[in-house]
Amino acid sequence: DGGITxxxxxxxxxxxxxxxxxxxxxxxxxxxxxxxxxxxxxxRLIYYSQIVNDFQKGDxxxxxxxxxxKKESFPLTVTSAQKNPTAFYLCASSNPGDPSSYNxxxxxxxGTRLTVT
Amino acid sequence: KNQVEQxxxxxxxxxxxxxxxxxxxxxxxxxxxxxYKQDTGRGPVSLTIMTFxxxxxxxGRYTATLDADTKQSSLHITASQLxxxxxxxxxxxxxxxxGKLIFGQGTELSVKP
Numbered sequence: 001d002g003g004i005t006x007x008x009x010x011x012x013x014x015x016x017x018x019x020x021x022x023x024x025x026x027x028x029x030x031x032x033x034x035x036x037x038x039x040x041x042x043x044r045l046i047y048y049s050q051i052v053n054d055f056q057k058g059d060x061x062x063x064x065x066x067x068x069x070k071k072e073s074f075p076l077t078v079t080s081a082q083k084n085p086t087a088f089y090l091c092a093s094s095n096p097g098d099p100s101s102y103n104x105x106x107x108x109x110x111g112t113r114l115t116v117t
Numbered sequence: 118k119n120q121v122e123q124x125x126x127x128x129x130x131x132x133x134x135x136x137x138x139x140x141x142x143x144x145x146x147x148x149x150x151x152x153y154k155q156d157t158g159r160g161p162v163s164l165t166i167m168t169f170x171x172x173x174x175x176x177g178r179y180t181a182t183l184d185a186d187t188k189q190s191s192l193h194i195t196a197s198q199l200x201x202x203x204x205x206x207x208x209x210x211x212x213x214x215x216g217k218l219i220f221g222q223g224t225e226l227s228v229k230p
Contacts, residue, residue, distance in 0.1 A: 004160070042121065042206070042220030090160055105151065106218075108160025 002027045004109035006091050011114045013085075021076045021112045023091035030095055032074040033106065036060060037088040046089075049074055078114065085116045119144045121209050121221035129227045134197055138224045140190040140207035148212035152181050152192050155204040155223070164192070164205075194226075202228045 004025045013019045025032065031050050035043040045058030049068040063082025068074055078085045092106040121142045130136050142150070149168045153161035165174045169185040178195045194201055207221040 009158075040126075040222055042222050044220075045218075092160070105163035105166065106161075108162070110159045113158075 004091055004093055004107055006089075006109035006112050008112060009110070011112055013114070013116050015116055016080045017116075018077055018079050019085075019114065019116075021078070021089055021091075021114070023074045023076065023109060024072055025074075025091075025093045025107075025109075026072060027093055027095065027107060028071070029093035029107070030071070031093060032068070033092040033094075034058075034064070034066065034074070034076045035090045035092065037090055037111075043090065046076065078116075085114060088113050119209075119211065119219050121207055121219050123205075123207050123221040123224050125224060126222070127225040127227070129229060130197055132197060132199055132228050132230050136194050136197060136226065138192045138194075138205050138226070140192070140221055142188050142190070142207070142209045142219070142221075144188075144209040144211055144219050146212040147185065147188075148210040150181075150183055150190050151208045151210070152179070152190075153206040153208060155206060157203070161206055197228045199228050199230060202226060 007022045033048040034046040037043050044060050046064050047055055047058050047066040049055035052068055052071050055066050055068050063079055065077045089112045091109045094104045094106050124139045151166040152164045154164050155161040164179050165176050165181040167174050167183045173182045180193045183190045204223040204225050206223045209219045211217045
């Protein structure tokens with residue numbers, strides 16, 4: 001079955017360490033996204049990529065970095081510059097690359113819960 | 118400001134009962150509105166999508182309505198089941214904004230036996 005795989009499901013890090021969250025999709029989708037979910041708040045867009053080797057900042061990109069070297073993969077690095085990194089991180093993809101399109105819902109992975117102490 | 122507000126924040130109902138979740142938005146220009154279901158510890162899954170010309174859309178026991186004039190949507194769940202326990206997220210798209218989505222904070226539904 002096609003889908004999006006995020007790993008690991010739970011991640012624990014010490015403050016000051018960088019950490020990379022994995023996201024792999026076999027849906028052959030062009031566009032991929034990273035969202036952050038905090039209790040009582042709507043999802044917020046961190047970064048998105050419409051095509052390989054290209055990506056754009058979302059609404060809360062500070063303290064995060066991404067790469068898109070392969071169509072299937074879109075890893076997210078949470079750097080030590082991110083002031084409040086503890087959150088649930090969701091990766092998503094869509095095709096075509098406009099998730100506001102009527103026929104193009106976001107397909108989400110099952111998330112990575114990051115805890116930084 | 119483009120916002121999506123959902124109510125109630127949380128809801129507890131008994132199995133077999135019906136319930137209605139609300140979504141009010143101030144997003145402009147409006148393109149479409151989508152409801153997602155998110156089980157605990159999982160990613161959201163799309164339930165329905167509506168444009169301004171659609172008043173109602175059903176997906177099994179889920180029925181969404183849209184009033185584009187008052188900028189309100191509702192999600193009605195009929196004959197609830199334990200598996201309906203989840204967070205329900207309303208998402209509004211802005212027209213011609215390159216895929217900009219505005220997410221509501223979600224309604225946490227708990228169905229008790």
